[in-house]
Amino acid sequence: xxxxxxxxFFSFKHCVLWVIVKLKxxxxxxxxxxxxxxxxxxxxxxxxxxxxxxxxxxxHVGKKFGDIPRGIFLVRGENVVLLGEVDLDKExxxxxxxxxxxxxxxxxxxxxQAKQESERLKLQAVKERGLSIPKAxxxxxx
Amino acid sequence: MFHFQxxxxxxxxxxxxxxxxxxxxxxxxxxxxxxxGAIDNDWQEEHARLAGLDERVRDEVDGAGDASSVDLSxxxxxxxxxxxxxxxxxxxLYPSIDERGGGDLAESLTHLILGSDPAIAGVGAASSDRxxxxxxxxxxxxxxxxxxxxxxxxxxYQQQHQVMHRGPAPLxxxxxxxxxxxxxxxxxxxxxxxxxxxxxTLMSIIKEVGLPNRPPALSRxxxxxFSERVPPPRSSSPVIGSPPVRAVPIGTPPxxxxxxxxxxxxxxxxxxxxxxxxxxxxxxxxxxxxxSPNNLLSIASSPLSHSxxxxxxxxxxxxxxxxxxxxxxxxxxxxxPAPPLLQGGVGGFRPFFGQSGPRVGLHGPPLGHxxxxxxxxxxxxxxxxxxxxxxxxxxxxxHVGGRGVGDRKNRDPYSNLMTQREKEWxxxxxxxxxxxxxxxxxxxxxxxxxEKMEKRQERDRDNRKEHTTKLITPQVAKLEHTYRPVQFAxxxxxxxxxxxxxxxxxxxxxxxTRSDDEEKRxxxxxxxxxxxxxxxxxxxxxxxxxxxxxxxxxxxxEHQRDALLEQHKTHMVQLYNSLREKEWDDRVSDKQCLxxxxxxxxxxxxSRLLPFLPQPHxxxxxxxIARNLPALAKKDKHDQVLCWLVEPVTTVIQSMSSTSxxxxxxxxxxxxxxxxxxxxxxxxxxxxxxxxxxxxxMQSSDPNCQLMDDNRWTELVFSVTRELLKVxxxxxxxxxxxxxxxxxxxxxxxxxxxxxxxxxxxQITSLTR
Numbered sequence: 001x002x003x004x005x006x007x008x009f010f011s012f013k014h015c016v017l018w019v020i021v022k023l024k025x026x027x028x029x030x031x032x033x034x035x036x037x038x039x040x041x042x043x044x045x046x047x048x049x050x051x052x053x054x055x056x057x058x059x060h061v062g063k064k065f066g067d068i069p070r071g072i073f074l075v076r077g078e079n080v081v082l083l084g085e086v087d088l089d090k091e092x093x094x095x096x097x098x099x100x101x102x103x104x105x106x107x108x109x110x111x112x113q114a115k116q117e118s119e120r121l122k123l124q125a126v127k128e129r130g131l132s133i134p135k136a137x138x139x140x141x142x
Numbered sequence: 143m144f145h146f147q148x149x150x151x152x153x154x155x156x157x158x159x160x161x162x163x164x165x166x167x168x169x170x171x172x173x174x175x176x177x178x179g180a181i182d183n184d185w186q187e188e189h190a191r192l193a194g195l196d197e198r199v200r201d202e203v204d205g206a207g208d209a210s211s212v213d214l215s216x217x218x219x220x221x222x223x224x225x226x227x228x229x230x231x232x233x234x235l236y237p238s239i240d241e242r243g244g245g246d247l248a249e250s251l252t253h254l255i256l257g258s259d260p261a262i263a264g265v266g267a268a269s270s271d272r273x274x275x276x277x278x279x280x281x282x283x284x285x286x287x288x289x290x291x292x293x294x295x296x297x298x299y300q301q302q303h304q305v306m307h308r309g310p311a312p313l314x315x316x317x318x319x320x321x322x323x324x325x326x327x328x329x330x331x332x333x334x335x336x337x338x339x340x341x342x343t344l345m346s347i348i349k350e351v352g353l354p355n356r357p358p359a360l361s362r363x364x365x366x367x368f369s370e371r372v373p374p375p376r377s378s379s380p381v382i383g384s385p386p387v388r389a390v391p392i393g394t395p396p397x398x399x400x401x402x403x404x405x406x407x408x409x410x411x412x413x414x415x416x417x418x419x420x421x422x423x424x425x426x427x428x429x430x431x432x433x434s435p436n437n438l439l440s441i442a443s444s445p446l447s448h449s450x451x452x453x454x455x456x457x458x459x460x461x462x463x464x465x466x467x468x469x470x471x472x473x474x475x476x477x478x479p480a481p482p483l484l485q486g487g488v489g490g491f492r493p494f495f496g497q498s499g500p501r502v503g504l505h506g507p508p509l510g511h512x513x514x515x516x517x518x519x520x521x522x523x524x525x526x527x528x529x530x531x532x533x534x535x536x537x538x539x540x541h542v543g544g545r546g547v548g549d550r551k552n553r554d555p556y557s558n559l560m561t562q563r564e565k566e567w568x569x570x571x572x573x574x575x576x577x578x579x580x581x582x583x584x585x586x587x588x589x590x591x592x593e594k595m596e597k598r599q600e601r602d603r604d605n606r607k608e609h610t611t612k613l614i615t616p617q618v619a620k621l622e623h624t625y626r627p628v629q630f631a632x633x634x635x636x637x638x639x640x641x642x643x644x645x646x647x648x649x650x651x652x653x654x655t656r657s658d659d660e661e662k663r664x665x666x667x668x669x670x671x672x673x674x675x676x677x678x679x680x681x682x683x684x685x686x687x688x689x690x691x692x693x694x695x696x697x698x699x700e701h702q703r704d705a706l707l708e709q710h711k712t713h714m715v716q717l718y719n720s721l722r723e724k725e726w727d728d729r730v731s732d733k734q735c736l737x738x739x740x741x742x743x744x745x746x747x748x749s750r751l752l753p754f755l756p757q758p759h760x761x762x763x764x765x766x767i768a769r770n771l772p773a774l775a776k777k778d779k780h781d782q783v784l785c786w787l788v789e790p791v792t793t794v795i796q797s798m799s800s801t802s803x804x805x806x807x808x809x810x811x812x813x814x815x816x817x818x819x820x821x822x823x824x825x826x827x828x829x830x831x832x833x834x835x836x837x838x839x840m841q842s843s844d845p846n847c848q849l850m851d852d853n854r855w856t857e858l859v860f861s862v863t864r865e866l867l868k869v870x871x872x873x874x875x876x877x878x879x880x881x882x883x884x885x886x887x888x889x890x891x892x893x894x895x896x897x898x899x900x901x902x903x904x905q906i907t908s909l910t911r
Binding site: 040042043044045046051053 | 556559560564568571572
């Protein structure tokens with residue numbers, strides 16, 4: 001508890017207030033289901049429910065990424081993994097390459113398929129050896 | 143805008159030179175307008191001086207000699223810029239004034255006043271009303287920003303001027319200017335305070351207090367963009383039984399008492415003063431051309447103290463302020479919330495900004511790099527310093543980048559969706575979790591770490607000037623929020639009303655403890671009963687087996703029948719064993735019998751069992767029953783199920799030998815006094831009759847029966863008859879049935895007379911079935 005407290009005192013305090021104060025700035029939110037939302041944080045409450053304005057869902061596949069404009073988001077606090085401010089300067093110079101929405105969705109699909117295929121193969125191999133992998137019981141998808 | 147600059151030197155009042163009439167006129171006029179005592183020599187002097195000064199300033203517009211002159215020029219220029227039409231109007235007026243000469247200054251002023259603001263014209267004699275002074279000041283503050291700027295500019299200017307030239311007149315000028323400026327929002331009453339001597343007090347007030355009592359709502363509304371929404375008024379539940387509602391949103395944790403806040407508000411000016419003093423020592427203002435740290439702090443502190451969350455935020459802040467003072471460390475305040483406030487009607491704060499603010503105009507973008515200083519009480523001072531360092535470093539880096547964004551932000555219509563209040567509220571909620579009554583318990587490592595660091599520092603830089611500040615964490619007292627239920631006098635029970643902040647138990651469960659003895663007894667009774675039932679049930683299971691024997695027997699194949707038979711026999715033996723006396727084979731244990739027969743189930747058991755028992759055993763059971771009949775009868779009073787036994791008993795009796803029958807009768811009679819009891823019971827009577835009739839049957843059917851061998855039977859019958867006759871009819875219960883041959887039986891033993899009596903009795907009894 002002591003350790004946790006240190007972080008709380010130091011980072012939590014000024015982070016929370018920082019975030020609150022820095023409303024109207026672009027923020028990046030990572031959700032529990034793996035989605036990345038980028039938008040202007042308009043409102044926050046004690047449960048970390050967020051109101052994001054002009055939100056864009058950013059899908060990353062490898063070195064490419066695509067933005068899907070989503071509008072206004074109200075995110076329930078429990079689904080937030082992390083929230084951070086986007087440094088607009090740094091946002092400009094990235095290694096990542098921006099592509100169109102269709103392309104990124106296609107890439108995502110391909111990636112999902114590949115992942116599923118590998119999972120299937122793995123499961124099969126394991127079964128052949130007479131073992132069984134217990135099903136992961138987590139709600140968080142990624 | 144009416145400038146004093148327009149007044150030339152020659153406009154100065156010269157009371158001596160034949161202007162008496164005008165003076166009189168003036169006086170009268172002023173009296174009419176402002177009441178007696180409106181005109182003041184000082185005022186006029188001051189005005190003159192000021193006018194002169196202004197003249198000087200005008201000449202020196204380009205050259206900024208000292209701060210004040212610069213201010214003056216700026217104020218002048220601002221004044222000029224903001225109100226272009228005014229000079230023309232004033233110039234229009236000037237000729238009239240000039241014509242009349244200097245002595246008409248007051249008159250012309252009043253003319254101007256009246257001319258431009260008809261509202262003021264109707265002012266009564268409010269001149270000497272000191273009490274309205276602060277009102278005026280406060281009334282001044284809720285103004286549109288531009289005008290506020292001017293007035294406060296002037297105010298600030300005048301403030302300095304005051305410092306330099308003592309006197310109330312400038313203020314009056316200011317006030318008058320202000321009036322003309324802000325005629326829109328101005329009450330006539332306050333305007334009447336113009337020309338008063340007590341301006342001094344006003345100035346001192348401004349200086350000391352700032353403007354603490356500015357209504358927050360007004361300032362807030364002015365500061366917002368039009369696209370901003372007004373948050374709906376939050377509802378709180380004024381529920382009986384809740385802690386007193388303090389107009390605070392639902393869900394806010396219970397707060398510390400309000401008294402804290404007020405004291406803090408009162409102490410506010412001193413705190414600010416103090417802070418201001420210490421400020422320059424600690425921090426070189428990171429943004430010198432903008433607001434000074436003082437102002438930032440004041441911005442920060444005052445809305446917080448004004449806010450409708452006074453209770454929660456106030457005490458925290460107050461503690462923080464105190465702690466900060468103690469630690470003599472105050473950081474520059476966060477800029478973020480500042481802009482809305484600045485843009486808003488922060489006219490009240492202008493006096494603080496006096497030095498630097500107005501010069502630049504107040505539309506500077508937020509720098510957004512100053513750390514939030516409040517609530518850092520819990521942090522060690524060293525820590526706080528480090529925090530600041532980091533913040534500044536980051537902030538300075540952002541400074542450049544932030545500027546461009548800031549301009550855009552100013553026009554962002556969705557900014558301020560969260561009011562400052564709301565932000566603070568959320569932050570406060572989260573901070574509340576960090577409050578601890580025992581930091582050593584909650585944050586042991588942190589405390590130790592900083593202690594060590596402190597010691598190390600002291601060791602390293604021994605005897606350095608820099609005094610190591612001690613960490614003083616405010617101990618939040620653990621408040622016991624015990625709830626005493628609301629009770630109305632004279633009523634039963636308590637009014638339990640729960641709300642979010644005080645959840646209450648719904649059920650008032652009371653633990654009732656019984657004494658040991660009682661419990662023991664109860665337990666014993668239950669144990670016994672359970673025992674009996676257990677025995678009975680065990681026997682039942684055996685009995686059922688026995689009952690099913692026949693069926694089973696038929697179904698089992700030939701070779702297994704013997705085994706089954708054996709089993710059957712075993713069962714029987716077992717059954718009987720459970721009933722019989724320990725050592726005697728042909729006698730049923732009274733205790734067992736009673737025990738089993740005390741429950742309904744047991745009686746049923748016996749009745750079902752009897753047909754299956756072999757003769758001797760069955761007879762023994764019946765004997766037992768007869769023997770214990772009174773007790774059984776007593777126990778049966780409740781259930782009245784003894785009569786279940788009649789049928790099987792009949793069967794048994796009918797198969798009894800004469801000797802056993804005699805024995806049975808004897809048993810039934812038992813000791814003295816048993817028979818009457820038996821007779822009282824229905825079953826008893828029935829049993830008796832059964833026995834007698836059986837005896838009679840025996841005698842009548844078989845003349846050689848052994849019943850008469852000894853006199854026992856006869857004697858027994860005699861005693862029975864005697865008893866029957868003796869017993870009153872009421873004590874004689876009617877049997878289930880009356881065997882027909884009783885009469886013949888009795889006729890053998892009793893004489894005619896008695897027989898008739900018996901008949902009557904028994905007939906009566908038989909009739910009254």
